[in-house]
Amino acid sequence: MTDALGRIWAIALNTFREAARIRVLYGLVVLVVGANLMAVVLGEMSVREEARVAQDIGVAATSLFGSLTAIFLGVFLLYTEIQRRTIHAIVSKPIERWEFVVGKYLGMAMVPTALVGMFALAMVVTLTWRGAPVTPAIAKALMLAWFEVLTVAAIAIFFSSFSSPFLSGIFALAMWVIGRLTPDIEAATQTAAPAIKWTAKIALEIVPDLHLFAVSGGQVDGAQVTVHDGFVSWSYVGLASAHAAGWIAALLAIACVLFRRRDFV
């Protein structure tokens, strides 16, 4: 087992090194700064709501840009390995294909994780600068955003194990949107025809409920929750992490099975 972990770590480290070289990601760092500057500007335009605006924009930007980064990296990393044939010199070594997929996922997930970290840091700096407290609710919201990003990364890797980057990108993006709109789709199809209602129900069953990770401003168990006041409990965060872990494990398991059957010609 230690040997397998060593090989997975080698792939993860190399993948992180590869992903960190993609120049588009430096644009995302600019977005981190831009989002926080926008939070400051919008805060100035509001009346005594500077901290609230900074928190809302910070959490939303973490979730949005983190997820988009995960999709962008996830759909390309496996594909380019096969396309450029770099995989030939790797899977001919004593590494199992599932170890390769898991290593790629871990290495790739390090990049949006670093991005979430940067967003969190920028948000703390902004809030401190505005004289607003950094509350446990913000920490919980950022952790939930991180779980969402990790789940989206697994979705992207899953699609890229059998599809082209273009299609994988579309599928992953569609899953992200559907997953985010789970309660809205449920509500909208409540009074629809049975066929539509069942189709929506099935669709929502096979898509991770990503709305669980972005609950600020919505309702949990009938109660209004917001990052500014009365946010979710730590046990909710724990359950959400288990939900994310379950989906990540399932998606990676299917990706590993599909990848195992592929020919590298």
Added chain:
Amino acid sequence: MADAAIEVRDLRKTYRTPFRRRRVEALRGVTFRVEVGHIFGFVGPNGAGKTTTIRTLMGLIRPSGGSARILGHDIPSRQARARLGFLPESPYFYDYLTIGELLDLAGRLFNLPGPLRKKRAEELIERVGLGRARTQSLKKFSKGMLQRAGLAQALMNDPELVVLDEPMSGLDPIGRKEVRDLILELRERGKTVFFSTHILSDVEAVADQVAIVARGQLQAQGTPAELVGRVLRGVDVLVRIADSVATDELTDGATRVRRVGSELSLTLAADVDVDAWLARAHGAGAKVVSVSPRHDTLEDLFLRETAAADASVAATEGRT
């Protein structure tokens, strides 16, 4: 019988084209055996099935039929891959790495401990002549340098079996000579080397065993001497003879005749009695300079077997 380094039986691979789902038979039942400690040359024209065979053995492609064992393990086998080194055709590596980082990655995948990884990497960088390029990223490497880097990563685990897909490709004559020397050195150290190529002189120079593959089928297998020395194609003779002497009597039974001044060069047919011919030549006052039997070259055999495979496939396709 002791385990062979590689044992392939009736290996088959059929692809389906993406849209029309047409069947393409890349391998049509390839069978061969590579003995431990031998250098095995796998020869064939482009598209013959060499690379498909190698990729199947390396676990990159799943066979459609047949079986193969490497170092006593059925493919695909992680245990076998731990004991072999592989150089892919036209190798592609992560171009942002340096040669040292590439070898470190390879060493990690073989679970080599850190100090050993470092020691092996240093030795191999020098061995393949990349010492002066150790700080450059692979992106800046020429094709020949990448080939050397590929050889180095294939040897990181000090493998028992080395599988090289077109190892001389992209190398200049010096580089090719160095690779040939490396292959011979590996055999000296008791390793088994399996390499594919379409450069016949490279095979003749180093291989103990040769297999010719064409159209996805094995056409011939044996030692180079067995393969090319089986049939006498004629006898080349060079004699000196006075200009005034008529050569009609001597050219009888020759398949090729060339006279330049006093030198008469000819090829006698394989069924000609050479001793009787030489006696006639002496009788005519000719001075024999050289007599050498003409056997098939590997190139002759290669061309013949390839043409036969093409004809066989064309006939089969014509019937279906």
